[in-house]
Amino acid sequence: MPFIPHTEEDIQAMLATIGVEHIDALFDEIPKELRCGELNTIPPGMSEMELSRLMQARARADGQPLCFIGAGAYDHHIPAAVWELTTRGEFYTAYTPYQAEASQGTLQLLYEYQSIMTALTGMDVSNASLYDGASALAEAVLMAVRANRKSKSKRILVPRNLHPVYRKVTRTIVHNQQIELVEVAYNSESGEIDKQELQRYSGEDYAALIIPQPNFFGVLEAADELTDWAHANGMLAIAVVNPLAMTVLKPAGEWGEQGADICCGEGQPLGAPLASGGPYFGFLCCTQKLVRQMPGRIIGRTVDMDGKPGYALTLQAREQHIRRSKATSNICTNQGLMVTAATIHMTLMGSEGMQRVAAASHANTGKLTQALTSLHGVESVFDGPVFHERVLRLPIAANKALRALAAHNVLGGFDLSDDYPELGDAILVCATEIISDSDIENYRGKLERVIASQVETPCQLKPDW
Amino acid sequence: MPFIPHTEEDIQAMLATIGVEHIDALFDEIPKELRCGELNTIPPGMSEMELSRLMQARARADGQPLCFIGAGAYDHHIPAAVWELTTRGEFYTAYTPYQAEASQGTLQLLYEYQSIMTALTGMDVSNASLYDGASALAEAVLMAVRANRKSKSKRILVPRNLHPVYRKVTRTIVHNQQIELVEVAYNSESGEIDKQELQRYSGEDYAALIIPQPNFFGVLEAADELTDWAHANGMLAIAVVNPLAMTVLKPAGEWGEQGADICCGEGQPLGAPLASGGPYFGFLCCTQKLVRQMPGRIIGRTVDMDGKPGYALTLQAREQHIRRSKATSNICTNQGLMVTAATIHMTLMGSEGMQRVAAASHANTGKLTQALTSLHGVESVFDGPVFHERVLRLPIAANKALRALAAHNVLGGFDLSDDYPELGDAILVCATEIISDSDIENYRGKLERVIASQVETPCQLKPDW
Amino acid sequence: MIYEHSRKGRRATAQAPREQADLSGIPSALRRETQPRLPEVSEMQAVRHFTRLSQKNFSIDTHFYPLGSCTMKYNPRACNTLASLPGLIGRHPLAPETHSQGFMACLFELQEILKTVTGMHAVSLTPAAGAQGEFAGVAMIRAYHDARGDTERSEILVPDAAHGTNPASAVMCGYKTREIPTGSDGDIDVDALKSALGPQAAGIMLTNPSTVGVFERRIKEIAELVHAAGGLLYYDGANLNAILGKVRPGDMGFDVIHMNLHKTFSTPHGGGGPGAGPVGVSQRLEPYLPVPMVDMDGGDYRWLTEKDRPASIGRLSAFAGNAGVLLRAYVYARLLGREGMHRVAEFSTLNANYLLKRLMEAGFDAAYPERRASHEFILTLKRQAKELGVNTMDFAKRMLDYGVHAPTTYFPLLVPECLLVEPTESEAKEELDNFVEIMASIKQEAETQPELVIQAPHTMPVRRLDDVRAARELDLAWRGDE
Amino acid sequence: MIYEHSRKGRRATAQAPREQADLSGIPSALRRETQPRLPEVSEMQAVRHFTRLSQKNFSIDTHFYPLGSCTMKYNPRACNTLASLPGLIGRHPLAPETHSQGFMACLFELQEILKTVTGMHAVSLTPAAGAQGEFAGVAMIRAYHDARGDTERSEILVPDAAHGTNPASAVMCGYKTREIPTGSDGDIDVDALKSALGPQAAGIMLTNPSTVGVFERRIKEIAELVHAAGGLLYYDGANLNAILGKVRPGDMGFDVIHMNLHKTFSTPHGGGGPGAGPVGVSQRLEPYLPVPMVDMDGGDYRWLTEKDRPASIGRLSAFAGNAGVLLRAYVYARLLGREGMHRVAEFSTLNANYLLKRLMEAGFDAAYPERRASHEFILTLKRQAKELGVNTMDFAKRMLDYGVHAPTTYFPLLVPECLLVEPTESEAKEELDNFVEIMASIKQEAETQPELVIQAPHTMPVRRLDDVRAARELDLAWRGDE
């Protein structure tokens, strides 16, 4: 009986104490006709050894391709210590720290996390995590609608160069509350939010403007100007940032005259492995003014009966377990362990280390762009400055090119043609600090051959007149 | 400065306290002419990220072949929990438990280890580990020579079917003390120690007889009879056992009328990964009578000032740090962490689990033998019962066969022709519980093809008359 | 505090790229002027700090943790190890299907397993936790009504004993909530339910066994009533552990459910998460399931997306939910196998009933003494609070001194001075007996030296904390010597 | 005690093969009749037990651990992770060279690195720990003399300050040992040495910096004297940390050395081991090095065995020593690189001299106040013991209450009431300052409330243990209720 410690003797003694003959008698309040039989379609149990072999085969099947996809999930070096510490049983198998005295480890760590996040984003306060970047944005939108006292609107301005899935997720989560997301075009030259388009909304009643930094194209926005514009128009400014980029970019809290009001994003670059998309974590920071509108757990530093510093969940009156239908969000379980990893990760990297990672990623993407655009017909689509991603246009069908590269174990980038058909055969590429010069050369060489073979094929079919 | 926390400010403050200007001044007692320059042939430091890539490439280079080699190191399932717990910093980075009060974790665990080992071997006491199985045997020999009051001899009877390297290592370690190892032949039919040969030594003065169980050929010895013979001839009986086999075989402490006097061996099958041969650990158990002759650390249970149970190093008067040149051994650092893993491993497996592993290994080796000997020309060399290894003779050159199999990523066994040329093209094969039926079929199929190709080749070269 | 070890210029050098690359491609107006104030420590200082911090936690791996409604059972270490194999941990979420068959096979099979254990028609794994599962479920209920043009339904019914996420999730989906009282026997008040049903009621959210730890016996009747009134039934799967392989929500008549894999399928709680809250639905709700899901097509696995499921409520996260948690749950499910599933319910129920019986014998009051416990049960310390002036919180805190994590306190709200106790199937009888002894000792202390209990805990890293100060003088981030 | 959780028939079921295979191939006379009495617990019980046990240890990862002669510096976590990569951790020791090039490359490069840092001509990695390295080294000295027919040499000279393994190893090689006294300045008494040298002396074993924490200044002269008398010089590398990249044993005139990779190269101590004690030799001793070693041949790595080295002293372990430890040391060495090596010596020496200075200022007596400390130094508490009746052991035990592991006590034997303090390079200045404060506090306690110190520790899982009882009433294995 895996994971069940009962001996036959224990079982008999326990049944005798309860006063029943069989365990099945304990289910006698369940109407008989509802009882189910064997779960035959589930295979019988496996030993850990058998399962290890199965999982190893599965893991091997997926190969370990050389990957130039970013698009919201980035492969960074994670110090070995991070996950060795994070998976210590005391962190890994604790519950949400409801009993503060028996959870000071997790609580202090979360407070440290909040401290680091406010330093990184330049905001006043941080919560202790949300599910992921996309749902964090949805929460930020809900929060903005609640918080913007100047506006009666339930409309939000969303740039089209924001991650397409973030737009979808936000819509899924907020639309039942009659919140409307209004899309703002991007400038087809720079890749930035189109300022002229934006002017059309001047003076109108919108609850907030979302400002991605960088945006989905990797391009950097004029965050100061956009923030000031939002504030001038009675909107809150919601920053959606790559937290690694924050180590070298102007932090959201310092954007424009007053700073962004809310800053959220995907925490994955801070120590979470790619892991097929999760678990990652969403972060959410805001100004002091908005703290009572925040969703999610918040940890406060306080003192115990002896005046000794200690940590506890605080402002719980915002939360579902107290406020139920009036809570700021339904979130309960969050992504605590990921934040544990992120805190350890950022502590090990330090400011200097994080900045170097950011700079190396920026530089490598520059090298990659240079290498690929050296190929005939490959060109950079936007001319705005980027952080560590770049949109490139290929001289052949993007999906075919990517498929051919994948067959050679190179994942060449993210195909933009579904989400941005207007860009043609465009792909989004990324090279973080872990990419070496020879990786770039590997990609360039393979792309060159793929292009050559695809460009030639139709030629050969041309009638020879 | 990797792993050095000093800031420039710290350094200056510290130098000022010491009263020197540069760090280099601290080396002023070293004669100038001896000082070395740059260590130029050592490459510059790498970041953890760079080194991870290098090591991953190295690890990949060695492949993960399907392995049927045993010969002293066996691939068993190790529960995931074993090494996750063993590498917890508190175990992994502690020193030898000199300060008992601050080392109760390690000390209690070692006491538990000693308890388990005595249960397994049927001996009275166990030490807390030696380096490995081979050097443990050498220590057992030294111990026997010291301990055998009946004998003045420094000669030991060593069967030739004992692991060849164990014989070599023992010789290396003991021969400078003028101890002589006298080899006893094996029975060419059964693979056991040759009883008739042994009779030749009856009545002679030898300090001990070494009894392997199983022996290097995987064959089981008549341990009762051998032990009684040794005792009848005034020799101590030194058992060298596979500890996993002890879960199903008669334990050394129960051999013959009085039991073996010393029982040692390689602990690797108890939770140590193959890992290129180490770290493993040697175990050494003995009768109560001999405990003061034991080499190595021993932990005792005692009480503290309040009468509360606690654990401490004991009988330290045997050891080098107290007794110096009169110690029972020079050993200081042992293999503590491996024993930590073994204790957790055996606790997780339990008696029933360990017995199942032993039985499955036995059964799989049986299946393997059957599958391979079904091939024309492949035959089992000895007819004695085995634990989980078997000597097979091939119809082609053993080294060539193994090389060809390796080229197909199957490590087919250990080539015996160097150590036992009289056996012809013999190999020693092993299939533990992790080997599946399809692994065996894989091996059989490949060996069939290898034999076919090698047998045919010379034919084709034959002149066609 | 990690910042107390921080010194300007101190670094864990091996972790960063060896050089600072050129950032001149980024206009200086967009750059930050000062380094963010992260901790600056050596690698060893970080390791030591966080190792020591970890030791200040209670956890399953160190303590009995009978936290009701949370299913704090053993989290097999293999789940972590196998979910972290290089090929899996390094897979980019947008890797093509050709490079994802191993991963997708696990997800597909997990979907199938969850369908079988719940009796639902289809499953989507994407919700990140229970509450997101609830959101998805209620959103599907809304989508279903909307699709039928039945747009007047504006309420979700929720028992008063429901977990806080239930009403909160309903509200996030744009519904109002109406509370249904619980009867004195622990079952829902069916008459109250009847009068709440009507054309305005979109559905009801139930937990069964309920959060008071008993099985809702009239569930079949309830289902019929709700369905007859045009509503749908939502099943909160937080307590699925109690009935795994015994009775299935699908067979009880539920239309949509969520599961908490971080409870029933033993993925770790990680000090607050991550979890995974897959949703299962009956056939009529299938079109609305959140995407992505995994489909199998002649042996090949492929993603089901918005294109395949145009009526889907959409996506809930940037990729495919908490994939690593799903893998852990998959490994757990395969380790258990079909026979292991039944046993989860059997032994968690055995443990709860045994513990309840022993505690009652020791003089404690069950909230529902006539009822069988499910995998958990409620004690009420009302009597002790009144007679001795020692309340549930005091008992809970004192328990920490005895090396046991406290059960859930003051939830559900309807039982005064309650303790919700869930021992789980992975605890041995000795551990339960020890718990009884501890409770008895605390009771005795409460009788003879109440201050000892009221002032507890005494042996933790801190004593009771000043929550009021925490909320009034907000200190939410370290400001250093500012 | 794990056996206290044990119950007949309890099992961690997922860990064993699902069935009991047939054992009838083994004659019943050879089979055991009863199951061995192993603990029978659930997987969770095991995890909980060992997790909690671990928390009862001090360790580098949790505490400052200035244990002299042990070099308790930070053990980078990457060393463990990278040495445990699947291809390395699963490699069978007898895998053919074709399947071992990655592993062998690491070993070969480690040999080269160790040659460079020690200035020796050749290195063999196989010894499993320092003491086995010593054995190998002395065995090579004997082999050398024997090979030259110089068979009368029967003694190894050992300073009185030497580590216990030195004389013990010499004896294991069949030598007698003769002690050479240490002078009052901490250097060896060269006159005494001179009179001990002669045709009977096979060699001398020295540690430099010596175990009293100072550099042997007349080493060149000593080497000449020993060599002139036909003896060889053995270098005990336990203190190599102090001089890495500053001065090399080969340049000092040593013929043979061992290194403790579990000290200088930061592989973990694991609560007692495993370690690795590679040996290095000058050219004339190369033929005797223990096998196997790794050679490179046109880019391919191959094993050097007895066949290549017929004069080798032989093998010391069944395979190639503690391979996994060697890999960890290799990773560490590559992380440091050439520039990192120098720094090890620099900062470990800086820390030791700083700490010594501060402790002297705080009123403690250095054993060799005129000398520079190397990476470690000796205090003597003789004065405190005499004046206050509080001895070194009391100081050591009290330190545990302050959360710092005690330095090495009562070693080397020649300094009365000594503490051998080795802070290592990985500790920050604050940690050293804290240590000074603790020492000062204990001194004050010793003056004002000596019982507090004499009865210490007070906050550990146990108080002082009865060692006499441990040795008299031997309880070395659990016998249960027998």
Ligand SMILES: Cc1ncc(COP(=O)(O)O)c(C=O)c1O
């Ligand atoms: C009954 C019940 N429902 C819902 C939830 C919410 O689940 P989650 O925390 O995963 O969002 C919980 C979790 O505590 C619960 O106990």
Ligand SMILES: Cc1ncc(COP(=O)(O)O)c(C=O)c1O
């Ligand atoms: C000076 C000295 N020599 C030799 C040794 C023995 O090394 P090992 O414990 O690795 O056998 C030690 C270890 O404590 C030591 O400090």
